[in-house]
Amino acid sequence: MADGFAHFDLGAMSKADGYKLLASVIMPRPIAWVVSRDPEGINAAPFSFFNILSADPPLVAIGFSAAADREGKDTLTNIRAQGEFVVNLVPEELAQAMNITATNAPRGTDETKLAGLELTKCEVVDVPRIVGSPVGLECKLFQVIETGGTGTIVLGRIVYAHVRESAFANLAKLYVDPAQLRLIGRMHGAGGYCTTRDTFTIDRLSWPLEGKD
Numbered sequence: 001m002a003d004g005f006a007h008f009d010l011g012a013m014s015k016a017d018g019y020k021l022l023a024s025v026i027m028p029r030p031i032a033w034v035v036s037r038d039p040e041g042i043n044a045a046p047f048s049f050f051n052i053l054s055a056d057p058p059l060v061a062i063g064f065s066a067a068a069d070r071e072g073k074d075t076l077t078n079i080r081a082q083g084e085f086v087v088n089l090v091p092e093e094l095a096q097a098m099n100i101t102a103t104n105a106p107r108g109t110d111e112t113k114l115a116g117l118e119l120t121k122c123e124v125v126d127v128p129r130i131v132g133s134p135v136g137l138e139c140k141l142f143q144v145i146e147t148g149g150t151g152t153i154v155l156g157r158i159v160y161a162h163v164r165e166s167a168f169a170n171l172a173k174l175y176v177d178p179a180q181l182r183l184i185g186r187m188h189g190a191g192g193y194c195t196t197r198d199t200f201t202i203d204r205l206s207w208p209l210e211g212k213d
């Protein structure tokens with residue numbers, strides 16, 4: 001069609017191409033660096049099919065794709081079994097460490113050790129959080145959504161939050177300075193990322209819009 005757009009019927013294209021296209025245009029995506037517990041110890045892996053979907057109750061969603069070499073991602077298996085996990089957000093300085101934890105290490109491998117990460121105990125869940133992450137969200141499994149495809153969606157209820165004090169511009173008012181968090185986001189292609197330093201603000205408007213009558 002000569003309208004300046006390329007058009008795609010998701011039902012007619014291969015799943016791989018659909019993934020490639022959508023993951024390249026739905027961005028930037030925050031990254032949930034999920035720590036979970038398996039029978040042998042600790043597991044960590046990043047997931048960018050992730051976001052907060054509700055504040056009341058406080059829910060996050062994580063989308064798991066099928067694992068080519070195993071029955072499912074270890075993180076998903078662990079969350080199903082224990083019902084608890086921690087979402088850590090990824091600061092620029094831990095981008096390489098995050099990438100190390102994304103390798104498809106055999107089940108039972110503690111990726112946090114591979115990446116040299118320091119962990120600390122959580123308050124409510126029996127899973128540790130990553131000390132170097134400025135935000136750690138303790139989560140309990142809320143619901144597993146079987147999509148009917150090869151993916152699985154996990155909804156987690158945030159029960160406790162840890163936010164590095166120096167990230168607040170005003171702690172009493174809960175004003176966070178994103179420049180202090182230095183979080184990264186997932187962009188296009190196999191290895192695209194962004195920082196969150198280039199921001200701008202827009203004041204919210206109320207109705208009626210001034211000067212638009």
Ligand SMILES: Cc1cc2nc3c(=O)[nH]c(=O)nc-3n(C[C@H](O)[C@H](O)[C@H](O)COP(=O)(O)O)c2cc1C
Nearest residue numbers: 045046047048049063064065073074075102103104
């Ligand atoms: C930045 C980044 C984002 C990722 N996002 C996802 C995702 O949203 N869903 C998914 O299934 N895998 C995702 N992966 C791949 C998993 O991290 C990878 O399969 C990992 O080995 C899973 O580990 P686990 O088996 O210990 O759970 C992502 C990888 C990277 C580097």
